[in-house]
Amino acid sequence: MQDEVEKIIEIKNVRKIYRMGNEKIYAVDDVSFEILKGEFCCLLGTSGSGKSTLLNLMAGIEKLSGGEIIIKGKNIHKMNENNLAKFRQRYLGFVFQSYNLMNSMTALENVEFPLIFKRVKTKRRKLLAKDMLLKVGLGSRLNHKPSEMSGGQQQRVGIARAFVSKPEIVFADEPTGNLDTKTAMEVMNLIKTISKENNQTIVMVTHDRRLADYADKIIHILDGKIQSIEVIPNDTMENDPTLEKADKETAATEDNIDKMVLEEKDMSLPQIDVDSLSEIENVSINTIDGDKMTDINEKERGIEE
Numbered sequence: 001m002q003d004e005v006e007k008i009i010e011i012k013n014v015r016k017i018y019r020m021g022n023e024k025i026y027a028v029d030d031v032s033f034e035i036l037k038g039e040f041c042c043l044l045g046t047s048g049s050g051k052s053t054l055l056n057l058m059a060g061i062e063k064l065s066g067g068e069i070i071i072k073g074k075n076i077h078k079m080n081e082n083n084l085a086k087f088r089q090r091y092l093g094f095v096f097q098s099y100n101l102m103n104s105m106t107a108l109e110n111v112e113f114p115l116i117f118k119r120v121k122t123k124r125r126k127l128l129a130k131d132m133l134l135k136v137g138l139g140s141r142l143n144h145k146p147s148e149m150s151g152g153q154q155q156r157v158g159i160a161r162a163f164v165s166k167p168e169i170v171f172a173d174e175p176t177g178n179l180d181t182k183t184a185m186e187v188m189n190l191i192k193t194i195s196k197e198n199n200q201t202i203v204m205v206t207h208d209r210r211l212a213d214y215a216d217k218i219i220h221i222l223d224g225k226i227q228s229i230e231v232i233p234n235d236t237m238e239n240d241p242t243l244e245k246a247d248k249e250t251a252a253t254e255d256n257i258d259k260m261v262l263e264e265k266d267m268s269l270p271q272i273d274v275d276s277l278s279e280i281e282n283v284s285i286n287t288i289d290g291d292k293m294t295d296i297n298e299k300e301r302g303i304e305e
């Protein structure tokens with residue numbers, strides 16, 4: 001008997017109603033669908049259609065007005081704050097449109113960040129972060145701060161940070177929104193290549209049909225409702241010229257791991273201790289722990305608006 005593919009996310013009759021004075025805004029209006037493990041799912045719709053609201057509900061960042069969201073068999077909106085924070089930390093990764101990197105930290109330190117909360121030891125943490133940065137083609141920018149990198153490079157750091165702890169699900173809201181077309185395609189290829197390598201599930205929001213073509217499944221959204229669900233049969237990566245480059249970088253990464261261990265003592269990364277991190281950029285430990293994800297998101301929304 002063939003194994004059934006796991007339904008990793010189940011959205012059941014989900015609603016989000018915002019009240020503005022006497023007006024009710026049905027941002028998400030009775031939406032139901034499922035996402036399978038390893039699937040690249042895209043929420044596609046015009047501005048104001050409710051994509052970000054739906055993504056934030058799925059990530060447990062916003063509260064539901066109705067319905068249920070089941071992730072890995074758990075009703076995430078029934079969890080208490082603490083358990084939800086742990087759940088996010090264990091299973092979820094995030095990529096933001098405006099990168100949300102720590103400006104005073106290097107690329108390497110930014111990517112190490114999620115591993116600190118997973119209590120990964122310093123040496124292994126550095127190795128994993130460096131490996132991930134090589135994978136996204138930033139081996140020569142490890143000690144650069146965000147202000148010393150291009151937008152595309154910053155977003156590759158953002159991707160390395162989201163994927164470094166190998167979360168089962170990665171949520172991305174317009175991850176290429178600030179990038180030119182060519183860089184956007186490269187970033188999309190990276191997300192797709194890395195997620196397929198590790199059988200990770202991607203839920204990505206976009207208004208751009210060309211980017212949605214990278215997905216296995218497209219949920220078309222209009223006025224808070226699902227218009228249609230499209231399953232993409234072919235794999236767009238097969239004919240993509242940028243894939244070859246990404247593959248080479250991956251191969252180089254694997255070859256370089258031993259060398260990286262030897263180079264470890266030459267790394268100029270200062271010892272990061274958790275107490276000092278809490279003061280950096282006014283971001284509390286809880287921010288990444290999950291408790292204050294709302295704050296990150298609000299910051300993100302503030303920048304977008």
Ligand SMILES: Nc1ncnc2c1ncn2[C@@H]1O[C@H](COP(=O)(O)OP(=O)(O)OP(=O)(O)O)[C@@H](O)[C@H]1O
Nearest residue numbers: 018025027045046047048049050051052053054207
């Ligand atoms: N905090 C809020 N309070 C009131 N209304 C809101 C709030 N957040 C979103 N909305 C409304 O809900 C609807 C959906 O917003 P949402 O941000 O989900 O759209 P979107 O599809 O992500 O759009 P965009 O592509 O512009 O980011 C919009 O009409 C928006 O004005």
Ligand SMILES: [Mg+2]
Nearest residue numbers: 051052053205
């Ligand atoms: Mg949005």
